[in-house]
Amino acid sequence: MNVLIMGCGRVGAQLASLLDAEGHKVTVLDVDAHSFRRLPPTFGGMALVGDGTSEDSLKEAGIEEADAFVAVTQGDNRNVMAAQIARQIFNVPKVVCRIYDPLRKDIYESLGLEAISPTTVFAELLKEKLLGNS
Amino acid sequence: MYIIIIGGGSVGYYLCKALLSEGHEVLVLDKDAGKCERFEDDMGSVCVRGDGCETATLAAAGASRADLLIATTNEDEDNLVACQVAKHQFGVPRTIARVNNPKNEKIFQKLGIDRTISITNLILEHIEGELPTHPLIHLLTMKEEGTEIVEVRVREGSEAVGKPIKKLHLPPDSFLVLLIRNGQKPRIITEDTVLQANDHVIALTPTASEDVLRRLFTGS
Numbered sequence: 001m002n003v004l005i006m007g008c009g010r011v012g013a014q015l016a017s018l019l020d021a022e023g024h025k026v027t028v029l030d031v032d033a034h035s036f037r038r039l040p041p042t043f044g045g046m047a048l049v050g051d052g053t054s055e056d057s058l059k060e061a062g063i064e065e066a067d068a069f070v071a072v073t074q075g076d077n078r079n080v081m082a083a084q085i086a087r088q089i090f091n092v093p094k095v096v097c098r099i100y101d102p103l104r105k106d107i108y109e110s111l112g113l114e115a116i117s118p119t120t121v122f123a124e125l126l127k128e129k130l131l132g133n134s
Numbered sequence: 135m136y137i138i139i140i141g142g143g144s145v146g147y148y149l150c151k152a153l154l155s156e157g158h159e160v161l162v163l164d165k166d167a168g169k170c171e172r173f174e175d176d177m178g179s180v181c182v183r184g185d186g187c188e189t190a191t192l193a194a195a196g197a198s199r200a201d202l203l204i205a206t207t208n209e210d211e212d213n214l215v216a217c218q219v220a221k222h223q224f225g226v227p228r229t230i231a232r233v234n235n236p237k238n239e240k241i242f243q244k245l246g247i248d249r250t251i252s253i254t255n256l257i258l259e260h261i262e263g264e265l266p267t268h269p270l271i272h273l274l275t276m277k278e279e280g281t282e283i284v285e286v287r288v289r290e291g292s293e294a295v296g297k298p299i300k301k302l303h304l305p306p307d308s309f310l311v312l313l314i315r316n317g318q319k320p321r322i323i324t325e326d327t328v329l330q331a332n333d334h335v336i337a338l339t340p341t342a343s344e345d346v347l348r349r350l351f352t353g354s
Contacts, residue, residue, distance in 0.1 A: 053211055055237055077187055077211040080218075084245050103189040104215070107223050 004029065004066040004092075006052030006082050007073035011098070013038035015070065020045045029061045030073075052082040055089065063090045071097035076104055083113055135159070138200045138226075140186030140216045141207035142169040145232060145253070149206065150180060161195055187215045189223055197224035204230045210238050217247045249277070269352040270344070273336070280341050290331035292353040300325040302350065305343035312336040 001024045005012050008030035017040050020026045026045030029052050030036065036047045050057030052071060063069065069086035071079035076099045083097035096114045099105040105117040135158045139146045142164035153160045154177060163186040164170055173181035184191035186205065197203070203220040205213035210233055217229035233239050233252040242250045263271040274283040288294050294302055299310060312320040313327060314334040321327075329335065339347050 053238075054235070055241065075211065077209070077215040081211040081214050084214075085241060088244055089241060101188065104187065104219065107189065107219055111218075111222060 001025070001067045002062075002065055003027070003068045003070065004058075004061055004063055004086075006030075006069070006071045006079075008035035008038060008047065009072065009074065010038065012070075012072045015072070016045060017043055027061050027066075029057065053078055053085065055085065058082075058085065058090065063092060066090075066092050068092065068094040068096075070095075076100050080104070080108055080113070080115075083115075087113065135201040136196070136199055137161075138163065138186075138192075138195055138197060138203045138220070140164075140203065140205040140213070141232075142166070142173060142181055143206065143208065145206040147173070149204065151177065154180070163191060163195060187212055187219060189219060192220060192224060197226060200224070200226050202226065202228045202230070204232075206232045208232075208234055210234050210242075214238075214242060214245065214247065217242075218245070221246065243277075270348050275341070281338060282341055282344070283336065283338055284344065284347070286335045286337060286347065286351045288329050288331055288333040288335060289352040292331075292351050293349075294329050294351045295331050296328060298326050298328050299323060304350070305339065305346040308337060308339040308343050308347055310335050310337045 003019055003024055003026050005016050005026065005028045008028045012028060016026050016028045020043055028045065028047045029050050031051050033049050039047060048061050050061060052058060063086060069092045071082045073079055079097040079099060083095050086092040087095045096116065099108060099115045099117055100119050102117045102120045105115045108115050137153055137158050137160050139150055139160060139162045142162050146162055150160050150162050160180055162173060162181040163184050164181060165185050167183050170181040170183045182195060186192065197220055203217060203226045205216040207213055213231040217231045220226040221229050228248050230249045230251065231242055231247045233242060233250045234254065236252045236255045239250045239252050259272050269287055269289060271285045272282055273285055276282065310323045313323050314320050315330065337347060
């Protein structure tokens with residue numbers, strides 16, 4: 001699969017290296033080249049400096065050929081905007097974005113965007129750890 | 135009308151002032167307490183501290199009874215989300231977003247924002263209008279219709295000089311409306327009007343045909 005990841009933070013970099021190790025074609029986009037230090041030395045994909053909310057940067061990063069797009073920058077709104085551009089302008093078949101704010105995540109999910117709220121997921125995980133699986 | 139403004143920067147500030155003086159009910163939301171204080175000092179309690187992209191903030195601001203939401207921050211993605219949340223969560227009938235990167239205008243429209251205003255483009259257009267050499271000036275853009283009213287200066291040696299209008303290859307749906315020659319009173323253009331170099335022409339044209347029109351009058 002040809003995957004474009006926006007945001008090379010801890011999650012973005014980890015996802016990129018996992019997919020790369022499985023033989024997928026991975027491109028990572030970040031506004032700051034310094035973020036690419038998080039990619040492992042074995043990473044065989046592409047790392048590009050660019051803004052994932054800009055149509056031009058996305059084109060340069062090869063969004064037109066991408067099978068999947070993942071938006072995992074620190075900004076909820078940036079992720080939401082980039083994910084919508086990927087889906088509605090470039091018709092990328094699979095688009096997933098991170099939205100920290102659970103309420104905002106619900107709204108965009110009802111609008112048809114596939115989103116994950118780490119806030120909710122992590123809170124549930126913590127609760128499970130504390131109280132067990134009962 | 136009840137109008138919510140997101141962003142208390144200079145655009146939000148003067149917009150709020152103008153709308154209040156027109157008698158509207160206005161509420162400004164800004165994340166920065168300092169900005170809210172400035173509003174408080176000058177206009178009373180019109181600014182509430184909060185993130186205009188958050189559902190809870192908008193709910194507390196009474197977004198469900200707002201007639202209009204205008205997002206004026208200098209972050210395009212924040213303006214987009216504020217407008218979308220207002221529209222889809224609170225049913226605000228009309229949303230207007232400031233667009234900082236002119237390229238986002240089209241994207242925002244595709245993503246359902248009713249109206250976008252690109253401040254960068256507005257400033258560019260006004261500066262263009264002040265340049266004496268600039269051949270085509272945008273006077274008014276009717277976005278929904280995809281039409282604009284422009285002023286063109288006829289350049290010496292261009293295709294448009296010395297021929298009656300009916301002989302010109304005007305793009306379809308473009309109309310030449312008014313002729314201003316040597317600063318005289320404007321005249322209505324008919325199909326027999328013959329244009330001269332340095333004439334000013336007011337034309338109505340589909341945005342898509344602007345370049346064809348420009349070439350016709352300037353030869354470039």
